Amino acid sequence: MLCVRDQDFLRRTIVNDSILLASFQQIADFFMLEFHTKRGFDLLPQSLVSRISQGKKQFIIEFVRSLLGLQTSQVLPLSVLAFTRYIRSQINERSIIGGSSKLGVEVKNNAKYLKPKKIAEIAGLLPDIVDALKTKGISHVVDVGSGLGHISRFLASEIPGLSVLRLEAQEQLLEKAERIDKSFSGKSGTLNIISTNRLLQLGPELVQSFQGILLDVDKTHGTTFSTSPVLLLGLHPCGDLGPYMVKLFSESPRCASLVMVSCCYLHCTDQGYPLSAYLKSRGHTLSLPVREQACHNIEVYLERILGQLCAPDFPLSQHWRAVGEVSLKARDGDRVCFKKAREKESVVDFINRNLTNFGYRELTKEEEAFSSELASTHRWETWVYYFFYTFKLCLGVTGEHLILADRLLYLMEQGYSAELRTVFDPLVSPRNQALFAFK
Secondary structure, eight states: OOOOOOOOHHHHHHHHHHHHHHHHHHHTOGGGTTTHHHHHGGGHHHHHHHHHHHHHHHHHHHHHHTTTOOOOSSSOOHHHHHHHHHHHHHHTTTTOOHHHHHHHHHHTTEEEGGGGGHHHHHHHHHHHHHHHHHHHHHEEEEETTTTTEEEEEEEHHHTTOOOOEEEOOOOEEEEEHHHHHHHHSSSSOOEEEEEOOOOOSSSSHHHHHHHHHHHHHHHHOOOGGGGOOOEEEESOOOTHHHHHHHHHHHHHHHEEEEEEEOOOOOOOTTSSOSSSHHHHHTTTOOOOHHHHHHHHOHHHHHHHHHHHSSSSOOOHHHHHHHHHHHHTSSSTTTOOOOOOOOOOOOOOHHHHHHHHHHOOOEEEEEEEEHHHHHHHTTTTTHHHHHHHHHHHHHHHHHHHHHHHHHHHHHHHHHEEEEEEEEEEOOOOSSSSSEEEEEE
């Protein structure tokens, strides 16, 4: 959990993150399919490449174990060890141990509408929202990008008399949410929920459009959203909607509290990052590859890759995708999104199957021989590839850390009380840190 009240400390954290990303920008922005065609291993220090090629699979195992905070049986280079400790500290910030839910009976009665991930999110986030509402005496909630409305449904059931407004652009999602509302079995007999597909204007008219929506809802339904303090709620708002919710909380007199779990950083524009005056003054930007990597679930990846590395038959499909790209380099226009390798599939069969799926001709005999040779005689590159790929995902952890720190600092610069809380198990729901802010 990144919970700080000292802006200077937060700025130092931001500087450290930005320095790390700048130091490895070329690796962060590298397209893995071009690992061989553009010699991705040349971006790593040759001394490190040599250590990886000598240690082979065991070196990668030790690297992953260090990232997971497990004991290693070999000494890693100090530079690698320092990197894994830094990334591990950021992974630890979003770690969570267990947690209890007060929703047992309601979840059980409504389980047919909920996937395990959604159950974990509701159980993790709802108690903090309820506490914020009761502490601040807020009786109105606006759920932005509400989707199927699961969190607002349980919230309305948990607090009788709570008024909830769902904002969701997709009419079909609102219709389905309302059908679920009717069959919902909760504490409260009647759910006081209103839905609208009116869109927030993500620009200079943001506050005006928000107030207009509240006025229209009040006029139509006889509610008091436009004159009451509201809690602004967002569970995984996509792209720029997240940072604009932060701006809306800051600028709208109606918003008394904000609870938001961010998501989909790759869809953010330069209007969504940076938000803080500090990072804007430094002219800082985040590339699309870094924002995309920030959306990955590194906790699940590290657990999975360690298990695969320790198995007798290590699947090579990720590396084979890069091998296939080399084979296609001479073909004008032939681009393939390679799928995973099947059990006991050879590299040639793997490439030919993917080519056939995209309507392309299979490899010639010469191309088959070349692909087989690249996959076997250059086997040492396999381990460099997996180190490189894992290293890139680690930079995504720092990317998300920087994005969230920027949003937190922005709110603190405006004089608001704000913090980040870890509310879900990252192995279940990877975007698991909620931004809480209060006026």
